[in-house]
Amino acid sequence: MELLAERPAGLADLPGDLAGLPTPAYVYDLAEVRRNHRRLDSALPRGTGLLYSLKANPHPDVLGALRETGARPEVCSSGELRAALEAGWPGAQVLYTGPAKRDAEIAAALRAGVREFSVDSPHAITQLDRLAGEAGVRARYLLRVNDDQPVPGQGLAMTGVPSQFGADTGWILAEPTRFAGGEHAEASGLHLYMGTNLTEVDDLVGQFRRALGTAARLREALAPHGVRFRTLDLGGGFGAPFAKEGTAVELPGLREGLEALLAEELPGWRENGPEVVFESGRYLVGTAGTLVTAVLDVKRSHGKDIVVLESGINHLGGMSGMRRLPPLSPRLLGPGGPPALDALVAGPLCTPLDTWTRNGKLPELSPGDLVAVPNVGAYGLCASLVAFLGHPLPAEVVVDGDRPGAPARTSRVELVRTTDPASADRL
Structure with missing residues (x-):
């Protein structure tokens, strides 16, 4: 995994500053x-x-x-x-x-x-x-x-x-x-x-x-x-x-x-x-989606660089995070710079299974930096472990590259538990 660009790919036309995005967020064009x-x-x-x-x-x-x-x-x-x-x-x-x-x-x-x-x-x-x-x-x-x-x-x-x-x-x-x-x-x-x-x-x-x-x-x-x-x-x-x-x-x-x-x-x-x-x-839809997430912490542990993100296996990777499928090693795009870290890249969940890669060659990062995973418009949020351990779901932000002046539309899915046995019979 590497961080390559000054700005996550696919977001060049996003209205406003990336710092104004609610994160983590799936952005669809x-x-x-x-x-x-x-x-x-x-x-x-x-x-x-x-x-x-x-x-x-x-x-x-x-x-x-x-x-x-x-x-x-x-x-x-x-x-x-x-x-x-x-x-x-x-x-x-x-x-x-x-x-x-x-x-x-x-x-x-x-x-x-x-x-x-x-x-x-x-x-x-x-x-x-x-x-x-x-x-x-x-x-x-x-x-x-x-x-x-x-x-x-x-x-x-x-x-x-x-x-x-x-x-x-x-x-x-x-x-x-x-x-x-x-x-x-x-x-x-x-x-x-x-x-x-x-x-x-x-x-x-x-x-x-x-x-x-x-x-x-x-x-x-x-x-x-x-x-x-x-x-x-x-x-x-x-x-x-x-x-x-x-x-x-x-x-x-x-x-x-x-x-x-x-x-x-x-x-x-x-x-x-x-x-x-x-x-x-x-x-x-695959190439229309990008996951934007922030760095929460950067540290060293037993000689290894550790980068902790807002997003983990609950937001991307589906059952691969639980070792039911081969684990992902997603490409991160974000602030440029020469490789300085050989990092374990993890998410915020309280389990050691919440890792995206153990050998990420990354430039220097600090808490608050934004990074992005490209090409996750298909099988991203809808295939993720969004309910695992009850962390909030990402926002979803829709932009329209054919209408550069149109404002971004933001929505957030809420998980609702129902005990109504008749709910399965209703659309």
């Missing part, structure tokens, strides 16, 4: 969100759709900017559904995913107008069919598929391994009648999310080729049972830098590769269907 959407949209075949995965960042201003671009929402919880509806998307545009859902969640989604769900098992199909019948509506589902083998080049295995996500391809082929729908829930397509955090165009095209090949096998198996695919969700996995320097990944040749692939595997799909859609979370 909506102009970067729009640029990322334009970049990805232009890299996908004409006539395909693009869904935004709210799990990456459900901030209402971020959602509003993406809704204005024409992206549709993909949610996997009642909280994310509420955020999508409050951002202005109608329930009919929502795809509700997730490997398991409570009856109350599905019933509430149906009441809100959601009609398309992703399911992972025969039980989930039966559950959706029953609840749609009780609501007096007809629902559709995309059958999520766990393919035979993992996709190479991905950051996190999403298919080809034992998983709560999807039904194994072999299972569907062996028992197609169990996946063919019910009286109130229609099988309308496949959900083929196979890879994540892929940064090479060849890897992306390779996973989509695999997905379309699997879709052809399943279409042949399910067609005799009355299933007609209206939608193919090919997932995404478009990579982006996280907690380190970098810019949004360029995708040269992706559109041409996908156009050729779709023409080969789905001739006439634009005229006759199915609708082809992709998903993205981190690519659209």
Whole structure:
């Protein structure tokens, strides 16, 4: 970890002095969100759709900017559904995913107008069919598929391994009648999310080729049972830098590769269907976010430099802070100067697990200095251990690089504990 710049990258256009920011703060630039959407949209075949995965960042201003671009929402919880509806998307545009859902969640989604769900098992199909019948509506589902083998080049295995996500391809082929729908829930397509955090165009095209090949096998198996695919969700996995320097990944040749692939595997799909859609979370918002935090203390302990920040594993890193995943070593940007410290960089939590790195090559720092972690617009605050030990949550500050005179908008999420057993049934 190094501190490199006089001012944290990505904040050059922030109104006012950084010293006036409430810290710690996640700062999101909506102009970067729009640029990322334009970049990805232009890299996908004409006539395909693009869904935004709210799990990456459900901030209402971020959602509003993406809704204005024409992206549709993909949610996997009642909280994310509420955020999508409050951002202005109608329930009919929502795809509700997730490997398991409570009856109350599905019933509430149906009441809100959601009609398309992703399911992972025969039980989930039966559950959706029953609840749609009780609501007096007809629902559709995309059958999520766990393919035979993992996709190479991905950051996190999403298919080809034992998983709560999807039904194994072999299972569907062996028992197609169990996946063919019910009286109130229609099988309308496949959900083929196979890879994540892929940064090479060849890897992306390779996973989509695999997905379309699997879709052809399943279409042949399910067609005799009355299933007609209206939608193919090919997932995404478009990579982006996280907690380190970098810019949004360029995708040269992706559109041409996908156009050729779709023409080969789905001739006439634009005229006759199915609708082809992709998903993205981190690519659209990852480079739009920066975590700004202050130095609280600098000292030496047993011959080691120690830098303590306002932010720790409770604000960035999610379960990596608890050693459930490999720990992060985020890049810090801040006051320049030659390396003078070989520091353990820690947060304020009362646990020795609260460290970001043990070997940070840093310039001299003093309490009150501001530093920043770039490219944390995705899976930053919303994936962090914000409730761990009850420390206050960071503020969220939204700026708009397309409107340099507009004031920054600051908000703060408050954790609320409820003992109302009916709350899960309300949006």
